[in-house]
Amino acid sequence: MVGPSRRVVLIGGGITGTLTAVALARAGWEVVLAEGAHIGAGSSSRTAAGIRQQFSTRESVVGMRYAVDFFRRWQELIGGPLSPIHQSGYLFLYDSEASWQAALDRAERQRAWGLTEVETLAAPALQARFPYVSEAMVGGTFCPTDGFLRPDAVYNDAADCARRLGVSVLQQAPLLSARSAGGRLTAVTTAKGELEADLFIDCTNAWTRRTARLLGGVDLPVAALKRYLWFAERGEALPAETLLHMPLVVAPGGAYCRPENSDSLLMGWKHDAPDVSLTFDYADQDTIEDAHDHRGGGESRAVMAWIQLAEAMPPLGELAGLSATTAGFYGSTPDHNPFLDFDPQVPNLLRLVGFSGHGAMFGPFTAAVAAALAEAGRPLDALELPTGRAELAAFQIGRTMHHGEAMVI
Template identity: 45%
Template sequence: MTATSIAPLPTTARPTKVVVIGGGVTGTITAWELARMGHQVTLLEARQVGSGSSSRSAACIRQQFSTPSTVRGMRYSVQFYDQWHALMGGAESPIRHNGYLFLKDYTADPEAVQATVAMQQEAGLTDVTWLTKEELDEQFPYIESTGLQGATWCPTDGFLFPHIVYNDSAEAARRNGVQVVQGAEVVEANHSNGRVASVITRDGNVFDGDIFVNAANAWAPRLSGICGGFALDIQTRRRYLYFMEGLRDESMGLAPDDVRNLPMTITPRGAYCRPESTHQLMMGWLHFTKPVEADFDDQDRIEPGFGHNAFSGYGMGLHKELSAFVPAVADMGNIHAVTAGYYADTADHNPLIGFDPIVANLLHVAGFSGHGLMHAPFSARIVACLIEAGHNIASINLPDLGSVDLKPYEVDREPARGEAMVI
């Protein structure tokens, strides 16, 4: 991998006063990206940096997507996170390359799976391969492969450490001159000639700007409303992560300390697990609950049936599903913890990135549908290119990675076939 794909965009000839609203991974990396181009940036965060979904995430990163633009974008993000120290100056790497293993049973159409792998390779992801059942048994002997026809495997996928991402990027943004204001919830906007002239925070402070970036994730539709913008098609759903202790190298047939190198493993029905530490497993499962109203103080609430003690609850169902494919999970005992956070879902599971169709100087970067951490460097790059253009554009060029079509991310698109690989 070359460093050139992360080469900074040229210094802008038109420095702009940009107000970025939302201090999660998206807002902090975007603020940094804009500042390094020479824009004058203020970042407003309602609570503290990282206090939204960014600190409640499974934090996995993959390049195995079904939308070619996203495959290229995630290759960019992986390279960006790999070069973290050079870019952000952070002491610790925010990424671990444990790989992603998507298990496929006989309900999967082999031709469709092969076509997706071929598309991903065509988009430059040469690391991804299809493993037959025999290859899967050989490479991952702790997987129970009865009923599986194989798996797709990409060793350069992995997971991130979100606290490193938002803390380092906020710090790097500050060093580049960004004014980072915490405890600054935007509650009102002033308009002039159909544009946002300034936003007002709950404590009465006024921030004016040329462009306002909505990086408020689950709160993005509300913020768009405050700014007089488009009704964003984003629904907030609560998602859970479960934790178990006692994963042992011996019971997996692994060498000492190898548990921590296990890949992110996804069952055919979308349940997933990855190591969280040497003996701890993090687990989650695709599910569609009814949408909720995003509330700063309600992010951690565990709804009835989702707690870790509920014997017949969702967590136990997840435990059972994973045990069928990773038998060592069955020996681990009980789930000891559960955490919750918001997914900001779009109908087709692609984000909304672009200028608002109604308010010309409002730019949305939200609706990541469970992919926002991995998306953040790519999102920031798109926002920077859009601000440079001054209007929506059809594509951007990622040096070495090729052209990326922005159509899948249009703010007012009709929900399309969309992203098929959703967990």
């Protein structure tokens, strides 16, 4: 039975919110999930949805090993007609001896942290394994258990599971205001009415600075940065079977690609973008600026990403052409690690934000951390997982940010 101090309201219905709702419902909380639009309407439906364990931060390696296992057991743990994970691997390419040596050092640390399956492939073994890779690449790190997700399956299946567990899932319920007493939140008002609770959880990521203003929370350094994805048609560049089984490949300059299906390739490449966290609106997610439009000609960021990928993998230069552009927002922190912690100004407000493009893959780990924090009712130093001990200092609010995550695309 749910006790008098076991009511929680989650704000934001993407992958973070829906999976956290499931975890808390299973822990015995009475859960309401309030989404301002519809489930998955924010960044979760606009993500490249990669999932990898190759990180430079130990806690992220431990957490992502847990997440990969969770997604592999998806139908057992969450339900749904199909598995949402496609484990075709991640391949990071390097074109200089210095960058390759740094990659070798990282891979050694990753193995020490439990990621024993990460492989280091020096040329020419790299090209023998992946014949489409240019001979100019001196090496690559490959983890076969990495891959990508079908994000719509993740948030929809998780929302359905939450409902089966008794979670009240409210859509078209944007946050309007909040009520506090004695320094603690007591209720929030949404377009669907007032919701009283003992614990409140912010899962709004790129929207978190505005959410915090309504809830009285600290203004966290989470920048809303526009990111673009482009789609290219295969044509005769590669056999359909080859494309379908390609890993997600990251070129030395940071452009990346993965198969969307047997006939199209998804591409992305981060760029310097202004922080619009306090000014963008819902429709801005889908606005395509000319400089990033796939129809923008040779100066388009899309074309430049394609060229970079073709230099690393020459057959991609023969793709039939770019066919579409999509966009969304990262919620990015200065060190590219998320905040998974209680708000220092509002002790019953938990912040799960700032994923820096990794929110989809972090989902199961985030939910596990959130459930542990909710049970404790206070910050924790660490969380014991089947994949190891995750020290939580890397995700706490107020941490020093001298050593951030190095593997960000």
